[in-house]
Amino acid sequence: MSKIETRGLRVSFGQTQVIVGVDLSIPDKSITALMGPSGSGKSTLLRVFNRLIELYPEAKVSGEVYLDGRDIFKMDVVELRRRVQMVFQIPNPIPNLSIFENVALGLKLNRLAKSKRELQERVRWALEKAQLWDEVRDRLGAPAGKLSGGQQQRLCIARALAFQPEVLLADEPTANLDPENTAKIEALFLELKKDMAIVMVTHFPQQAARISDYVAFLYKGQIVEWGATRDIFTKPRHQLTEKYVTGRLY
Numbered sequence: 001m002s003k004i005e006t007r008g009l010r011v012s013f014g015q016t017q018v019i020v021g022v023d024l025s026i027p028d029k030s031i032t033a034l035m036g037p038s039g040s041g042k043s044t045l046l047r048v049f050n051r052l053i054e055l056y057p058e059a060k061v062s063g064e065v066y067l068d069g070r071d072i073f074k075m076d077v078v079e080l081r082r083r084v085q086m087v088f089q090i091p092n093p094i095p096n097l098s099i100f101e102n103v104a105l106g107l108k109l110n111r112l113a114k115s116k117r118e119l120q121e122r123v124r125w126a127l128e129k130a131q132l133w134d135e136v137r138d139r140l141g142a143p144a145g146k147l148s149g150g151q152q153q154r155l156c157i158a159r160a161l162a163f164q165p166e167v168l169l170a171d172e173p174t175a176n177l178d179p180e181n182t183a184k185i186e187a188l189f190l191e192l193k194k195d196m197a198i199v200m201v202t203h204f205p206q207q208a209a210r211i212s213d214y215v216a217f218l219y220k221g222q223i224v225e226w227g228a229t230r231d232i233f234t235k236p237r238h239q240l241t242e243k244y245v246t247g248r249l250y
């Protein structure tokens with residue numbers, strides 16, 4: 001069964017429809033890349049999956065979205081966002097808060113650790129999972145803002161992983177990183193997909209080719225093509241997809 005499934009999903013901002021009837025399946029334990037030109041609706045689609053879209057009062061959503069077969073619009077939003085975590089293009093730790101507290105805060109606010117010891121264990125577990133522990137173990141009390149950009153992004157991933165999510169949404173997570181840090185995040189995602197579904201927006205077809213299992217190609221709010229990554233790159237069925245993956249459509 002799909003981890004996430006949408007049926008007839010539509011989103012509009014005021015009079016403008018930006019997602020126009022999307023039917024999409026996100027398989028579990030794999031990386032699905034959302035590709036498409038600027039403004040095609042990739043970020044909007046991602047924001048529906050954890051209902052972040054509801055923070056935009058002008059956004060109107062209709063259609064169906066299921067997580068493990070359950071209607072996300074009927075779920076408790078706090079539960080949904082715990083299970084479906086998100087990381088963004090610009091790493092957004094709280095810069096003055098310590099490395100430890102950045103990961104611990106969400107756990108504390110949601111009362112997910114029963115003791116100080118459990119909290120420490122979960123923070124360490126998340127930092128290890130995000131492959132950051134070895135770099136920060138001696139300075140957990142230092143402000144997060146002192147970390148490099150790549151480290152800050154892995155800290156944000158650790159913060160998300162602390163909730164032990166089932167789905168990780170990533171909106172261009174490497175767009176602001178150099179090739180070395182990009183490679184680290186890509187390797188990390190390949191590890192993480194063993195435990196969860198990852199949905200990643202990317203502007204780089206090469207990145208989708210390197211790490212995704214499936215690609216959904218969006219154009220003007222519609223899914224033009226969806227399938228196994230290899231098929232999308234080697235035998236795209238639609239001309240628009242072919243143009244995009246060969247760098248002739250932006």
Ligand SMILES: Nc1ncnc2c1ncn2[C@@H]1O[C@H](COP(=O)(O)OP(=O)(O)OP(=O)(O)O)[C@@H](O)[C@H]1O
Binds near residue numbers: 036038040044058
């Ligand atoms: N809060 C908003 N109010 C009005 N229009 C919006 C809002 N957010 C997004 N849009 C519009 O919705 C459309 C889809 O935007 P979205 O950010 O989802 O596209 P995208 O594919 O992620 O683009 P990019 O690759 O440039 O990030 C765009 O035309 C955008 O202008």
